[in-house]
Amino acid sequence: MTNLVLATDSYKQSHFLQYPPEARAISAYGEARPNPFSEEVLFLGLQPFLIDYLAQPITQDNIEEAAEICAAHGVPFNRNGWQAVLDDHGGHLPLEISALAEGTIAPTGVPLFQVVNTDDRMPWLTTFIETALLRAVWYPTTVATLSRKCARIIGAGLAKSSDDPDGQLPFKLHDFGARGVSSGESAALGGMAHLVNFAGTDTLEGIMAARRYYGADMPGFSIPAAEHSTMTSWGREREEAAYANMLDAFEGEGALVAVVSDSYDLDNAVDNIWGGSLRDKVLARKGTLVVRPDSGDPVETPARTLAKLWDIFGGTTNAKGYRVLNDRVRVIQGDGMNVASIARLVDRVIADGFAVDNIAFGMGGGLLQSVTRDTLRFAMKANAMRDGEGVWHDVSKDPATDPGKASKAGRQAVVVEDGKMVAHRADAVDPSADLLRPVWRNGELLVRHTFDQVRERAKA
Structure with a gap:
């Protein structure tokens, strides 16, 4: 799927015959329109x-392949x-592409990028790449958003209950989504997008994408962790031995190890194994055991587990008056986590008198x-469309049946007014104030953002 001549919707192959004869350039912009999910x-x-x-x-081979496919497929081809x-x-x-700096937090309804052809013979080219370009941007932008x-929800909980909210937050949401996506490329782009906000991940493709595309060093981290196969392979009668092996195999100063504990009976595992036969072993370690419930109600089950661990291992009360478990034990909840359930669990942990320090969250396909x-x-x-006389003409849609789909007319600029980004016609603003800066022209990358820069902008 590497032939750019075919990386579009079939009907776009016919568009070179559809633009007005006077068209020399077409301008197009991409945005996230106002929506119920997020205002930015x-x-x-x-x-x-x-x-x-x-x-x-x-290449010539790309052209010949596209010509053959289009002929058999029933659409014209612009040889x-x-x-x-x-x-x-x-x-x-x-083509020339202008864009906001990546990592920018932008209001919905503000153009994120703008494209125009640079060869007057090819006004059709701007919108030809819509399919591939929009697909490339909407997915990582949506995952990052x-x-x-989630970071803002967890961060608010930490600000209320933790003595070290800034230090805690980067590792509070862990990415377990690699197996739940449609492709390796999705894992790479989505996993990378998550790493803009957090540093916890098991999606290695996301790490590699951040390194390849943005020059990151090591943007994400993980810990040794059990899965059901490694626990249940010991057999139910040796559940305790399986857990003990995890404690022994991953010992070390400050070492963390996560153990899924619901293979048979979570409450029994917490009460009678972690809190019973293995209690002294857990306390004698130099690292931290992270107990993972993986079934049941996504709020009630981890809250109950946290309360049980407090009864067994105890802890301290921090300066804000919230309980913090003995540093030898913590909890991670990965099953059933989404924006809503994370918010409910944060609220429940705080309502029960615990700091959010005690628990981490994981998300997969969600x-x-x-x-x-x-x-x-x-x-x-x-x-906008530019004619042979060099005059730009407004182009837009305004469907009476759905005013929410109305588009912007005229070449666009993004400027800051009263501390907020807004869209204006480019011919009505000082070009030096325009945040849509050229990043690509005719095969040349004009600006290359680093992952550190992206992360820093995203803190806004």
């Missing part, structure tokens, strides 16, 4: 697309146009897969 978005994902897709020039891309531009699409919402383009109502729309 964390912009991410354009740079990987530029590096992996637009930086790869098309002359694509041949000109290859012959006159070395296979690089003659979802992850950030983090990396349970989002769609409609979650943030992403769209890319044409907003």
Whole structure:
């Protein structure tokens, strides 16, 4: 799936015949429209697309393959146009893309990027790449926005109950989503998006994406952890031995080890094994045991487990008056976690008199897969056409049946007014104030963001 000439919707192959004859350039912008999920978005994902897709020039083989496919598929093919891309531009699409800096927290309804063709013979090219470009941006932006919402919920709980909220937060939401996504590329982009907000992950593709596309060193961390197969392979009669092996195998100063404890009976495991036969062993270790409930009610079960561990192992009361478990034990809840259940669990932990320090959260498919383009109502729309005289004409839609789908007319700019980003017509603002800066032109990456820069901007 690497042929950029075919990385579009079938019907777009016919669009070179549909624009007005006077068209020389088409401008289009992409945004997250106002939506019920979030009033702001964390912009991410354009740079990987530029590096992996637009930086790869098309070839003669790509053109021939596309011509063959389109002929058999029943749609026209713009052979002359694509041949000109290859012959006159070395296979690089003659496009300029301007965008907000990645990691920017932008209000919905504000353009995140804007595209225009740079060869007057190819006004059709701008919207031809909509499918691939929008797909590249909406997914990591949506995952990053979802992850950030979780960070704000957990962060508020920590601010209320913890003596060290800033130190605790980076490892409070762990990404377990690699197996729950539709592809390795999704795991990479979504896992990377989560790492903008947190440092806990088991999605190695996300780490590799942050390193490859944004030059990160090591943006995410994990710990040794059990799964049901490694526990149940010992047999029910040797459950205690399986747990003891985990404590012995991963010993060390400050070492953490997570053990799934519901293979048979969670309450028995907590009361009679962790809190009974293995209690002294847990207390004698130099590291921390993280007990993982993995079934039952996603709020009640971890809350009950936390209360039991307090009764067994005790702890301290912090300066804010909340209980903190003995540092040899903690809890992680990964089953059934989403934005709503995390909020409920945070509230329950605090209501029970515990600091949020005691518990970590994990998300899988709910983090990396349970989002769609409609979650943030992403769209890319044409907003202007330049004619042969060099005059820009407004282009927009305003459907009477759905005013919420109205698009912006005229070349766009994003400026800050009264501390907030707003969209304006580009011809009505000082170009130096425009936050949509060129990042790509005719095959050349003009700006390369680092992962540290993305993370820093996302703290806004």
